[in-house]
Amino acid sequence: MEAVCMLVLVVEDDDDTAAYMERGLKESGHTVDRVSDGREALYMATDKQYDAIVMDRMLPKLDGLTTVQAVRAAGVDTPILILSALGQVDERVKGLKSGGDDYLSKPFSFSELLARLEALTRRRGITTEDTILSCGDLEMDLLGRKVTRAGRPIDLQPREFKLLEYLLRHADQVVTRTMLLEGVWSYHFDPQTNVIDVHISRLRQKLDKDFETPLLHTVRGTGYKLSATP
Amino acid sequence: MSPSLRRLTNTATFRLALGYMALFGASAVLLLSFIWWTTAGVIERQVGETVEAELRGLADQYRTEGPRGLIQAIDRRSSRGAGDPDGIYLLTDPLGRRVAGNIDTWPAGVQTDGQWTRLEVFRADVERRRLIGARAFALGGGYRLLVGRDMVALGSFQAVLLEALIWGVGVTLVLGLISGIFMSRRLLARVEAIGSTSREIMEGDLSKRIALDGSDDEFDRLAQNLNRMLERIEALMGEMRLVTDSLAHDLRSPLTRLRGGLDMALRAPSAERDRAIAQAIAQADAVLATFTALIEISRIEAGIGRSEMVPLDLADSLRDIVELYQPVAEEKGLSVTLDAVSAAPMHGSPQLLALALSNLLDNAVKYCRAGDIIALSLGAEGEGAESHWVLTIADTGPGIPVADRDRVFERFVRLDESRHAPGSGLGLSLVAAIAKLHGGTVTLEDNAPGLRLVWRLSVHSSNAALQ
Numbered sequence: 001m002e003a004v005c006m007l008v009l010v011v012e013d014d015d016d017t018a019a020y021m022e023r024g025l026k027e028s029g030h031t032v033d034r035v036s037d038g039r040e041a042l043y044m045a046t047d048k049q050y051d052a053i054v055m056d057r058m059l060p061k062l063d064g065l066t067t068v069q070a071v072r073a074a075g076v077d078t079p080i081l082i083l084s085a086l087g088q089v090d091e092r093v094k095g096l097k098s099g100g101d102d103y104l105s106k107p108f109s110f111s112e113l114l115a116r117l118e119a120l121t122r123r124r125g126i127t128t129e130d131t132i133l134s135c136g137d138l139e140m141d142l143l144g145r146k147v148t149r150a151g152r153p154i155d156l157q158p159r160e161f162k163l164l165e166y167l168l169r170h171a172d173q174v175v176t177r178t179m180l181l182e183g184v185w186s187y188h189f190d191p192q193t194n195v196i197d198v199h200i201s202r203l204r205q206k207l208d209k210d211f212e213t214p215l216l217h218t219v220r221g222t223g224y225k226l227s228a229t230p
Numbered sequence: 231m232s233p234s235l236r237r238l239t240n241t242a243t244f245r246l247a248l249g250y251m252a253l254f255g256a257s258a259v260l261l262l263s264f265i266w267w268t269t270a271g272v273i274e275r276q277v278g279e280t281v282e283a284e285l286r287g288l289a290d291q292y293r294t295e296g297p298r299g300l301i302q303a304i305d306r307r308s309s310r311g312a313g314d315p316d317g318i319y320l321l322t323d324p325l326g327r328r329v330a331g332n333i334d335t336w337p338a339g340v341q342t343d344g345q346w347t348r349l350e351v352f353r354a355d356v357e358r359r360r361l362i363g364a365r366a367f368a369l370g371g372g373y374r375l376l377v378g379r380d381m382v383a384l385g386s387f388q389a390v391l392l393e394a395l396i397w398g399v400g401v402t403l404v405l406g407l408i409s410g411i412f413m414s415r416r417l418l419a420r421v422e423a424i425g426s427t428s429r430e431i432m433e434g435d436l437s438k439r440i441a442l443d444g445s446d447d448e449f450d451r452l453a454q455n456l457n458r459m460l461e462r463i464e465a466l467m468g469e470m471r472l473v474t475d476s477l478a479h480d481l482r483s484p485l486t487r488l489r490g491g492l493d494m495a496l497r498a499p500s501a502e503r504d505r506a507i508a509q510a511i512a513q514a515d516a517v518l519a520t521f522t523a524l525i526e527i528s529r530i531e532a533g534i535g536r537s538e539m540v541p542l543d544l545a546d547s548l549r550d551i552v553e554l555y556q557p558v559a560e561e562k563g564l565s566v567t568l569d570a571v572s573a574a575p576m577h578g579s580p581q582l583l584a585l586a587l588s589n590l591l592d593n594a595v596k597y598c599r600a601g602d603i604i605a606l607s608l609g610a611e612g613e614g615a616e617s618h619w620v621l622t623i624a625d626t627g628p629g630i631p632v633a634d635r636d637r638v639f640e641r642f643v644r645l646d647e648s649r650h651a652p653g654s655g656l657g658l659s660l661v662a663a664i665a666k667l668h669g670g671t672v673t674l675e676d677n678a679p680g681l682r683l684v685w686r687l688s689v690h691s692s693n694a695a696l697q
Contacts, residue, residue: 093538107518109511159553185554189585192519192592192657198557221508 006030006051006121011041011067012083013059017106021054024110025117038062038070045071050078051121054113057084057095065098072099079120083108092188111222115174122173133168136228138207138215140168149207149215159184160203167216167226176223200224243418247410254406255399262395270388274363277379278346281365284317285344285377292369297321297329300375304330308355316380318353318362324372331376340376342368348381361385420449424456436464477524481517488513523656530582530663544574544583544619544687548608551587555595563600570608574619576689578668586664589657590623590683598627602680610689617689618670624682635674661685 008025012018013036022032033048035041038059045053053071057064068080082100084091095103102116133140137150140161147154147164156164166183167175177196181187200216208214217225292300304319308331320331328334332355340347344365353360364378420443427440439460440453488510495506552568559566594604604625611618630638639662658672665672669688674681 107514185550187554187584187588188581189588190519191554191588193555193558193595195554195558198561199554202557 004118004121006117007049008032008117009041009044009048009050009053009078010034011036011038011054011059011064012056013037014056017056020110021113024114028114036060038064038067041067042070042074045076045078046074052117053078053080054117055080055082055100057082057086057091065094065100068095068099081113081116081120109222111174111219112176112178115176115179115223118173119170119175119179122170133165133171135168135171135226136213136215138168140165149211152210154206156203156206159199160206163199163203164207164226167224170226172225172227172229174219174222174225179223241418242421243411243414246414246417247407250410250413251403251406254409255403258399258402262398266391266395270384270391273384273387274381277363277381277384278365281346281363281377281379282344285365285367285375288375288377289367289369292373292375297371297373300369301330308332314379316383318351318364318376318378318380320376321369322374329373333376336374336376337364340364340366342366342374351378353380424449424453428456431460436460436467480520484513484517488517520656523660526585527656527660527663530660530667533667536579536667538579538581539577540580541575542578542580542583544576544578544621545570545572545608547580547583548574548587548606548621551584551591552606554588555591559591559595559604562595562598564595564598564602564604566604566606568606570606571610574608574610576619576668576687578687579664582664582667586661589661593657594623594625594627598625602626611686618686619689621685621687622682623685624677624680626677626680629677629679629681630674632676638674639672 006025008030010018010021010025010032012021012034015036018034018036022034025032033044033050035044036059039061041053041055041059042062044050055064055068059067062070064082064084068082071078071080079101080099081102081104082095082098083104083106084095085106092103092105101120104113104116131142133142138147139149140147142165145161147156147161163180163184166180170179175183177194178190180196180200181190200218204214204216207216213228214230215226215228217227217230219225288300288303291303300321304321307314307317308319318331318333320333320336321329322336323329326336332353333351334354337349337351340349344367346363346365348361348363350359350361352358361381362378363381364376366374366376368374424440427438430438439457442450442453444450491506491510491513495503495510498506548570549568552566556566591604598604602625604623606621606623608619608621611620639658662672665685665687670686672683672685674683676682
C-alpha cells in the first residue's frame with residue numbers, strides 16, 4: 001500500500017487530546033497543524049490547502065459547527081471530521097447538516113480516527129459513476145449486481161453485496177466495525193455483541209475459501225482491510 | 231414602626247383579629263344606631279308632634295275667643311301645679327312684650343314658621359336656663375305665640391342611652407378582638423403545625439409527615455396532599471440514591487480494576503505490559519459505555535429524540551436488525567425466526583428504535599444457550615386511535631423469575647445470575663425509555679420455558695409522545 005502523506009488541520013482546545021492526535025498522526029507519516037479555537041481554524045482552513053480537518057464540536061470563541069459552516073461558506077471543500085463529546089444519535093445529524101463529512105463521538109480510539117480520516121481523503125478519488133469495482137482478481141459489477149473472483153462467480157446475499165461494495169470502495173484501507181455499521185447498515189450505535197465479526201467471517205468464507213491468497217484481512221484491534229497485498 | 235411591632239402587624243393573626251374587630255364594631259354601631267333612632271329619636275319626635283298639636287289648639291282658641299281667652303289658657307297651663315310642668319309658653323304683643331307665659335322674652339333666632347327648634351332659654355318659673363324644644367307661630371294682629379317643652383329630662387335620658395350605647399360598642403369591639411385573636415390563633419396554629427413539619431423536612435428528615443386531626447376539613451386535606459407529595463419525593467430520592475449507589479458500584483469496580491491493571495503494567499516486563507494496557511483500554515471502554523448509556527437514557531427520558539421522529543416502517547426496521555443478529559445467533563447454535571406483517575408504518579426515531587431492538591437481541595443472544603429458539607413476531611392490535619403494533623421477542627432461554635420482572639427495567643439492576651456476564655445493566659432501562667418515547671409499553675411474560683417480551687407501540691406514536 002502506497003504511503004499517502006496527509007496534511008491535517010486539527011482544531012481542538014484540549015491540549016492533551018490534541019497532543020494525542022498530533023502524535024498519532026505524525027507517527028503514521030502525516031503532517032499536522034493544530035489550532036485551538038474556531039477563529040484561528042477559519043483563518044488556517046482558508047489560507048492553506050489541507051487534505052482533511054478534524055474539528056472539535058465545542059470550541060472557545062467560535063463554536064465547532066459554526067466554524068464548519070463558515071469554512072464551507074468560504075468555499076473550502078476539504079473533508080471535515082467532526083469530533084464530539086455530545087450524544088451520537090441526535091447530535092450527529094446536526095453535525096453532518098452543518099457541512100461536516102463524518103462524525104466521531106468522543107472518546108474514540110486513535111485507529112478509528114485514522115481509518116476515518118484515510119477513508120475521507122480517499123473517498124474523493126473514487127467517482128460514483130464507476131460501475132466496476134475491483135481488488136486484485138476480485139470484481140464487482142454494480143449494474144449487473146454480479147461478483148466474480150478470477151472469473152468464477154460468487155453468490156452473495158443482498159447485505160453481503162453491500163458489505164463487499166463498501167470494502168471495495170475502501171480497498172487497501174482499514175475500515176473499522178463502526179464504519180461498517182454506519183456505512184452498510186446505517187446504524188449509529190455500537191451493539192454490545194460483535195455482530196459485524198460474524199458477517200465478515202461469512203463473507204470471507206465466500207471470497208477466500210477456494211483461493212490461495214486471502215483478500216479480506218483482519219487488522220488487529222482496529223477492523224478489517226480488503227487488499228490484494230497483505 | 232419598631233421591628234417587633236412590624237413583626238406583630240405582619241402576622242396573619244393580627245390581621246385576622248383586626249378584621250374581626252372591624253366587623254364586630256361595624257355591626258354594633260349599626261345595631262345601636264337603630265336602637266337610638268327607635269328610642270331617643272322617636273321620643274323627641276313625639277314631643278315635637280305634641281307641641282305642634284298644642285300650638286294649633288291655642289291658635290284656634292285665639293281665633294274663637296280672642297287674645298283674652300288665649301291668655302287665660304296660657305296662664306292656666308303655665309301655672310305651677312296645673313298642666314304639664316315641662317310646658318313652655320310665651321305670647322308677645324306687636325311690640326314684642328310678654329303678654330302671657332312662663333319665659334320673659336322672645337328668644338333670639340326663633341322664627342314663627344312652626345319648625346321644631348332646640349334652644350336654651352331662661353325659665354322665669356324655675357329661675358333657670360333650660361334646654362327646650364319649641365315651635366312658634368305668628369297670630370293675627372302682630373301677636374306671636376311660642377310653645378315648647380323642657381328637654382332636660384329627655385336630654386338626660388338620651389345621655390344615659392348614649393353612654394350605654396358607647397359602652398355597648400366598646401364591649402363588642404373588645405369581644406371582637408378577643409374572639410378574632412382566638413379564632414385566628416386556632417386556624418393559624420394548624421398552619422404553623424404544617425409549617426414546622428415542613429421546616430423539619432427541609433432540615434433533612436424526609437420521613438416526617440404532617441399530623442392530621444381527623445376532621446377531614448380543608449386543613450386535613452391540605453395536609454393529606456402535602457403528605458402524598460412528600461411520599462413521592464421520598465420515593466424519588468430513594469430511586470436516585472439507588473442509582474447513585476449503583477453508579478458508584480458499577481463504575482468504581484471497573485475503574486479499580488483499570489487502575490490496578492495500569493499499576494501492574496508500570497512494573498511489568500514489556501510483553502506483559504502490552505497485554506495489561508490492552509486490558510486497561512477494554513475496561514475504560516466498558517466504563518465509557520456505561521456513561522454513554524446513562525446519558526442516552528437521560529436524554530431520551532428528557533424527550534431529546536422526539537425531534538427526529540420520522541415516518542418509518544417498523545417491520546423493515548425489525549427485519550434489518552434481525553438480519554444483523556442472525557449470523558451471530560446461528561454461530562452460537564441458536565435459531566432465530568421472524569413472523570412479521572409486511573408493513574408496519576408509524577412515526578418514530580429509526581436510530582433509537584434500532585438501538586432498542588439491538589439491546590433486546592443482545593440480551594436474547596447473551597442469555598440463550600445452544601439449541602434455544604428466539605422467535606420474533608410483529609402484528610397489529612386494536613383499532614383507530616387505540617391501535618398498536620405488538621412486537622414480541624420470545625426465547626426458550628433461562629427466563630426471568632416473576633418477582634424480578636419489573637425490577638429488571640430499573641437502572642443498573644442485574645440479576646445475581648448475570649452479574650458476571652458482560653453488560654452495564656442499563657439495556658432494559660434504555661429499552662423502556664425508548665418505548666415510552668414512542669408511546670409504548672414493555673412487559674415481560676413467561677414463555678414456559680424462557681422469556682417473552684411484549685412491546686406495544688402506538689401506531690400514532692408521534693401524537694402519543696407529544697401528550
